[in-house]
Amino acid sequence: MTPSLSQVLKHRQDELLEHWLRDLSQTSSDGSFSSAHPELIEPLRELFYVLMTQLDQAASREISLATDQPSRLEREQQTALEPPLKQLVAEQARLQRSLSDTLGFLLYLKHLLFKALFAAADQAVEERSILWLDHCFEQIARQTFDLALAQRDRYISEQSISIMELSTPVLRLWHQILLLPLVGVIDTGRARQITDHLLEAIAKYEARVTVIDLTGVPIIDTSVAQHIMKTIDAARLLGSRVVLTGISPEGAQTLTKLGIRFGDVISRASLRAGIAEALLITGKRIAAMEASPR
């Protein structure tokens, strides 16, 4: 047990917290962090209490640290720290502040702890407890870093999912007519999603015709063609006819050379012609308004 450390942790907590939060409200003079956003105060306070509890518990077991399994202790500490750290990291990201600020806050707390420790020590502070405390904060910094990276990864994959959804809208063009404009690269993941969306929409709107527009698909190779064929088959299974539009002349020529034919679907060069066809199938047409009598 390290008397001075435990003592500091027990009796100077409030003082320490107040000091820490006060200093964090301003940008540090050495530039190691910029001022904490007011909305961070609560998450920081929360983290502080959990951290102090953990340090206190660990410090009282510290003597046996060498023989006990340090990794287990560390794991316990990490588990306890994860929720408040996660919250802090998430808030920082939401406020568009940098990770280095977050790390700066934590390392500044270490700095304050050391100062308090030295001030309170009536005898020389043991080297071992300094090393130990340093090690604890190193662990915390590492954990924060990992959490922030995980958070960013999650954010990126969420974003790509939403971009994917954005880029595969199924539009209800008219009563019983759907339009599926395909844009960009069609890979297996997207193809499946497109098909799912389309089938849902066909069922929901009882669509009789689906216009699949390929104007925005740069290259139709055999893999893309196969995906489109599967989508067409699925649509037909649900009773919707399919009209393909937007295959460029050079695209059509390439498909022919590849030996690919889209079974018996109606294909129209332009989206306009495709829509006209779809209306025809559902027994409607677009006509000029009757000239009104003067």
Place this chain on the structure above:
Amino acid sequence: MNEPAPAERIAIRSHNDIVTARHAAREHSARLGFGRAYQTRLATAVSELTRNVIQYAGEGSCLIEEHADEDGCSIRVSVEDHGPGIPDLALALADGFSTSGGLGAGLPGTRRLVDHFQISSEPGLTRVVISIRKAR
């Protein structure tokens, strides 16, 4: 018509590289003055070959070279990998043959898309060289 640009080598390691390679093929052919139909055919051929690399060999490379002389110009694309190889080339080149549940139209189709097509394969080295040519 532009002077030939230096050769470009593209590592094929992920699906993104397929897009990069076929984009580069299209750009090189546009630069040399090939029409849109030719550009699309070459880009599609490169898409097929590089996708095969990813699908059957994991990774490989794609080399794009421009050539020009008094008679005309051409683009040559060499796609190679160090994967397992194709045991029966004649079979792989037949329409509809696929070991992956694909359409089996990639190799035979590519052969029809380009002016020159050459394939060699053994375990550890599969190379497909294609080119398109245009008279001056």
